[in-house]
Amino acid sequence: MKNMKLSQLVKEYPFATIFLNEKQIDYCCGGDHMLYEEIAKKNYDRKTFTDELSDFLKDAASKYQATVDPSLYELGIDELIDHIEATHHIAERLLIEQVDEKLNTILRVHYKAHKDELRLVHSLFSDLRKELLEHFAEEEEEVFPLLKLKATAESLALVESLEGDHEAAGNLIKQLQKATGDFTPPKDGCPTYVATYALMKSLVEDIFLHIFKENSILFPKYEKGANL
Ligand SMILES: [Fe+2]
Ligand SMILES: [Fe+2]
Numbered sequence: 001m002k003n004m005k006l007s008q009l010v011k012e013y014p015f016a017t018i019f020l021n022e023k024q025i026d027y028c029c030g031g032d033h034m035l036y037e038e039i040a041k042k043n044y045d046r047k048t049f050t051d052e053l054s055d056f057l058k059d060a061a062s063k064y065q066a067t068v069d070p071s072l073y074e075l076g077i078d079e080l081i082d083h084i085e086a087t088h089h090i091a092e093r094l095l096i097e098q099v100d101e102k103l104n105t106i107l108r109v110h111y112k113a114h115k116d117e118l119r120l121v122h123s124l125f126s127d128l129r130k131e132l133l134e135h136f137a138e139e140e141e142e143v144f145p146l147l148k149l150k151a152t153a154e155s156l157a158l159v160e161s162l163e164g165d166h167e168a169a170g171n172l173i174k175q176l177q178k179a180t181g182d183f184t185p186p187k188d189g190c191p192t193y194v195a196t197y198a199l200m201k202s203l204v205e206d207i208f209l210h211i212f213k214e215n216s217i218l219f220p221k222y223e224k225g226a227n228l
Contacts, residue, residue, distance in 0.1 A: 001050040006038065007031035007216040014068045015060035017212070019053050021205055024177065028211035029163075029170040067209060072217055077225070080218045081144045088210035089136050095203040096129050102196040110193060114186060120179045125200070128172045132207075135165045147218075151226035159219050166211045173204050 006027040009016050020027045025038050039049045072080065103125055107118050143162060146155045177183070183201040185193045 001035075001054060003034055003036040005031065006033055006035060007212070009035055010068055010212060010216070011070075011073065013057050014066065014070065015057055015064060016053065017067045017209065018060065018064055019056045021208065023049070024182070026170060026174075026208075028208045028215060029167050031212060031216040068212065068217075072213065077218070077222055078148050080213070080221070081147065084210065084213055084218065085140060085144070088206060088213070089140065092132065092203060092206055092210065093136065095199055095206065096132060099125065099196060099199045099203060100129060102192055102199065106190070106193045106196055109190065113188065117179065117186075121176065124172055124176045124179060128169060128176065131165065131169050131172065135162070135169070138162070138165075147222055151222065156223065156226060159222065163215060163219065166215060169207065170211070173207065176200070176204070 004012075006020070006025070010020075010027055010031075017027060023042065023044070025042060026033075030038065036046060039046050072083065075083065103122055107122050110118060139162065143155070143158045146152075146158065149155075180197055180200070183197040183204075185197045189197075
């Protein structure tokens with residue numbers, strides 16, 4: 001497999017997102033980064049990595065659900081925004097509330113045995129929850145309606161600020177992955193503990209796709225059409 005931007009890799013091979021998640025390579029905020037450089041940064045062997053990726057892609061379509069549908073690249077700004085709100089914003093708000101409720105339960109029940117881990121996870125998740133809910137509101141109520149109109153210097157600056165928010169959310173997610181051992185519950189964790197981490201993992205994977213669609217499809221399309 002040749003070297004290319006991660007955004008290009010995902011465009012050509014949508015199922016690569018699943019493989020990149022497993023390898024903890026950030027394709028959403030890092031869409032502009034080059035594949036070979038990211039492989040090197042994580043200290044993977046390039047040939048082993050690209051062979052594994054090619055093998056994975058061979059039968060991924062029969063094993064997994066679609067990730068970034070190729071038809072999304074053909075949509076206009078309005079339709080893309082509607083798609084992002086109707087899928088990611090709605091699904092993530094629900095997941096955030098489910099995780100929040102369960103996390104509060106396990107914080108109490110497993111406090112004595114797992115105080116250090118749970119306090120850190122609770123604190124990081126609370127920060128992420130706040131960031132995301134405010135970010136979704138800003139997109140829906142302020143920025144996305146502007147993106148449906150002609151581009152201005154102000155609207156382009158707002159897009160940049162959203163990209164900054166994505167980066168901040170991405171950093172919190174990386175810390176959350178570290179604090180939870182990539183969402184691995186402890187051996188003595190009850191079913192609620194297991195469910196909390198599984199839901200958190202689903203949330204994070206959805207956020208990655210969501211940010212990718214905004215950073216690598218919606219915003220470039222908007223900027224390209226700006227003609228300022
Ligand atoms: Fe969004
Ligand atoms: Fe966003």
